[in-house]
Amino acid sequence: MSPNRGDREAILGRVREALREEAPLKHPAERSAGGEPTTAHFREWLPPVGASIEERYALFAKLSESLRTELQLCADMAEVSAAIKKLAEEGAWKTIALHEGELTSALVPAFPAQLSPMVLSKGYDKDQLEACDAGLTECDLLVAQTGSVCVTSKSAGGRVLSVLPPHHIVVARKNQLVTDLSEAYASLASKYRDAYPSMISFITGPSRTGDIERILVLGAHGPKRLTVLLLP
Amino acid sequence: MSITAEPPRQQFQSDANRTSTDAPRRAAVRRALSNYQTARDRTGATFTDWKSARASAATIKHEAVNHLDRYLEEFEKKFSARGGKVFWASDSKQARDYILHLAKEKNVRSIVKSKAMTGEEIHLNQALLEEGYGVVESDLGEYIQQLKGEPPYHFVFPCMHLRRDEISDLFQRELGTEKTDSPEELTMIARRVLRRAYVEADMGISGGNFIVADTGMISITENEGNARLTVGLPKIHVALIGIEKVVPCLADLALFLPMLATAGTGQHLTGYNSMYGGPRQPGEIDGPDEFHVVFLDNHRTRLLADPEQRDALHCIRCGACLNVCPIFKNIGGHTYGTTYQGPIGSVITPHFRGLEDWKHLSGASSLCGACTETCPVGIDIHHHLLHNRRNAATQKPAPGEQFLWRAFSFLMKRPALYRLATKFAPLGGMLHPLVQGSPLDPVASWTATREFPAAPAGSFRARFRAHTAAKSAALKKGGVQ
Ligand code: SF4
Numbered sequence: 001m002s003p004n005r006g007d008r009e010a011i012l013g014r015v016r017e018a019l020r021e022e023a024p025l026k027h028p029a030e031r032s033a034g035g036e037p038t039t040a041h042f043r044e045w046l047p048p049v050g051a052s053i054e055e056r057y058a059l060f061a062k063l064s065e066s067l068r069t070e071l072q073l074c075a076d077m078a079e080v081s082a083a084i085k086k087l088a089e090e091g092a093w094k095t096i097a098l099h100e101g102e103l104t105s106a107l108v109p110a111f112p113a114q115l116s117p118m119v120l121s122k123g124y125d126k127d128q129l130e131a132c133d134a135g136l137t138e139c140d141l142l143v144a145q146t147g148s149v150c151v152t153s154k155s156a157g158g159r160v161l162s163v164l165p166p167h168h169i170v171v172a173r174k175n176q177l178v179t180d181l182s183e184a185y186a187s188l189a190s191k192y193r194d195a196y197p198s199m200i201s202f203i204t205g206p207s208r209t210g211d212i213e214r215i216l217v218l219g220a221h222g223p224k225r226l227t228v229l230l231l232p
Numbered sequence: 233m234s235i236t237a238e239p240p241r242q243q244f245q246s247d248a249n250r251t252s253t254d255a256p257r258r259a260a261v262r263r264a265l266s267n268y269q270t271a272r273d274r275t276g277a278t279f280t281d282w283k284s285a286r287a288s289a290a291t292i293k294h295e296a297v298n299h300l301d302r303y304l305e306e307f308e309k310k311f312s313a314r315g316g317k318v319f320w321a322s323d324s325k326q327a328r329d330y331i332l333h334l335a336k337e338k339n340v341r342s343i344v345k346s347k348a349m350t351g352e353e354i355h356l357n358q359a360l361l362e363e364g365y366g367v368v369e370s371d372l373g374e375y376i377q378q379l380k381g382e383p384p385y386h387f388v389f390p391c392m393h394l395r396r397d398e399i400s401d402l403f404q405r406e407l408g409t410e411k412t413d414s415p416e417e418l419t420m421i422a423r424r425v426l427r428r429a430y431v432e433a434d435m436g437i438s439g440g441n442f443i444v445a446d447t448g449m450i451s452i453t454e455n456e457g458n459a460r461l462t463v464g465l466p467k468i469h470v471a472l473i474g475i476e477k478v479v480p481c482l483a484d485l486a487l488f489l490p491m492l493a494t495a496g497t498g499q500h501l502t503g504y505n506s507m508y509g510g511p512r513q514p515g516e517i518d519g520p521d522e523f524h525v526v527f528l529d530n531h532r533t534r535l536l537a538d539p540e541q542r543d544a545l546h547c548i549r550c551g552a553c554l555n556v557c558p559i560f561k562n563i564g565g566h567t568y569g570t571t572y573q574g575p576i577g578s579v580i581t582p583h584f585r586g587l588e589d590w591k592h593l594s595g596a597s598s599l600c601g602a603c604t605e606t607c608p609v610g611i612d613i614h615h616h617l618l619h620n621r622r623n624a625a626t627q628k629p630a631p632g633e634q635f636l637w638r639a640f641s642f643l644m645k646r647p648a649l650y651r652l653a654t655k656f657a658p659l660g661g662m663l664h665p666l667v668q669g670s671p672l673d674p675v676a677s678w679t680a681t682r683e684f685p686a687a688p689a690g691s692f693r694a695r696f697r698a699h700t701a702a703k704s705a706a707l708k709k710g711g712v713q
Contacts, residue, residue: 001322004317006321006326011533014529014537015300015301015304019301022539023542024539042289042486045282045285046285099517123517127431153512160464163460163461164464181485186483189482197509197513198314198519199509201504202501207455208503209419211371211373211376211390211392213264213396214264214267214392217415217419221457
């Protein structure tokens with residue numbers, strides 16, 4: 001055994017030895033008309049979404065409601081600012097953490113006076129972030145089929161901004177809404193090519209648990225609330 | 233309880249006797265599980281074609297598991313190129329030692345851990361605590377079980393057997409908090425404790441739901457966000473994961489993530505599904521400096537070497553087979569005495585921990601097939617239980633059973649003797665009350681909770697003879713034919 005890689009050769013050896021005899025495929029995926037196995041087309045079997053952007057949006061809105069994601073359409077950046085201001089006043093927020101970005105940075109000047117921004121940069125103070133009232137991020141994509149927000153460590157200010165503060169606000173554009181996870185992965189692949197960010201995360205609703213008597217409680221750890229502010 | 237000195241079979245028997253007579257707990261567990269089933273059916277019904285989706289999932293897992301060496305190497309290559317480290321552990325000890333050594337080398341003081349059944353499998357927490365490392369489970373259910381000093385009851389819903397007042401008492405005793413009967417307040421108590429743990433920990437340990445070969449990523453599914461924090465804040469991330477968890481491509485997750493959620497909890501998608509491809513990359517503002525993936529064999533290759541049962545390694549640990557199992561509903565999770573409870577646990581444990589000691593689990597099934605029916609990757613679970621029974625019988629036939637079969641075939645080959653024996657059967661019934669309840673009772677395990685059926689007055693053969701005699705008499709009378 002090597003101290004660095006462990007029993008690599010022994011395990012691979014056992015795997016190869018074990019696989020000398022082939023196992024039967026008990027549930028072969030059916031072949032499509034073209035003769036290809038349907039694994040290539042598994043999208044067809046998943047819940048239907050609808051082709052148009054309106055249908056996609058309608059499903060995303062419906063799922064957001066059942067997930068308790070607060071989805072709000074905003075006509076322009078001024079409305080986004082107003083929405084944040086309202087949330088900040090209701091929650092008596094003192095600090096909001098955010099990352100630098102085309103949309104997020106543009107919102108800072110319009111923050112209400114009592115709300116101080118904490119712009120995350122390398123080496124930020126964990127305790128300080130933990131104490132923030134809200135986190136503001138952008139995202140890579142929204143997924144209609146599952147009602148998810150897809151963030152990455154590149155697009156949303158690292159790994160924890162979207163999950164440590166008790167209220168996560170996402171600013172996004174409607175054209176970021178894709179049909180399903182297949183489309184999401186394809187889109188991420190063409191956006192990042194081989195240089196994927198170290199984290200890709202599909203966030204589906206605020207943090208939740210049902211561990212105690214199967215009763216839904218939001219905010220087990222991270223965001224008790226998730227707000228998506230959607231620009232045209 | 234799984235930590236016991238009793239041999240597994242005896243422990244199973246005595247725990248099953250105890251838990252199956254605890255009617256209130258049984259009713260609560262049954263209610264919770266049937267709610268999961270309803271949610272699962274509702275979400276499953278939104279699929280255009282669940283059966284085809286399942287066949288696709290089975291085919292992809294078949295490809296992955298049957299070319300495991302290739303995919304593991306591909307993962308390692310991609311993952312290492314992005315600064316990750318892979319350690320290959322043949323058994324529990326190698327995995328534990330690696331993690332302990334790492335903790336020592338890096339001067340780790342406190343550790344936060346998200347849900348990892350592999351951690352339970354190798355008794356990682358005990359090992360860390362013995363070496364003086366504080367380790368906190370961050371999944372709410374796991375945290376409760378950790379405070380209680382008890383293994384998870386169900387590998388997806390660790391504390392589903394506990395009532396809120398029991399949890400409140402536990403928190404009061406262990407954390408000194410006020411009594412409450414609100415699940416929300418209880419959750420918030422844990423939230424406060426755990427948020428400190430994330431910020432302070434210098435090592436985060438997680439499991440992993442999928443090893444993605446083509447991009448070199450580990451995918452983690454959760455609802456609470458605790459795993460996101462566990463692998464986001466500390467400076468070292470260790471993911472402990474079984475070698476069978478491979479999928480060939482990232483895009484395959486577009487199928488597996490919704491299926492895992494639907495089958496496991498009845499959600500369209502679980503709260504957080506995150507893919508991690510290495511430690512912090514250049515230009516990123518946070519994330520761990522080091523990311524170690526520990527591949528765990530621990531006898532998985534033994535199961536892999538059995539082509540007949542290899543597909544048991546396709547399991548994505550959704551827990552659906554536990555939720556529908558009539559045995560699980562009645563005896564509960566701890567009775568199994570295994571890391572992986574329920575039908576799939578009964579299939580794989582004899583391979584992982586020895587057929588001789590664990591073959592009794594193959595009998596913990598009514599063979600109703602509900603598990604097979606519900607499995608999102610199409611594992612023929614109840615057939616595997618039969619295979620295990622057969623293998624156990626071939627490997628070491630039970631002497632008593634062998635004798636009975638021999639006596640039976642002896643009797644069946646001698647009609648005169650057989651007739652004589654059936655004449656005496658009612659006598660057995662008459663004599664039975666004399667020994668009932670005593671150690672001499674040959675059917676004691678049956679009569680402990682049930683009546684033994686009385687032997688009918690006449691044998692089938694006698695009745696058949698009388699019946700045909702009457703019929704031919706009637707025919708003769710009628711004069712037909
Ligand atoms: S055997 Fe199938 S149903 Fe059971 S946990 Fe594994 S994937 Fe789920």
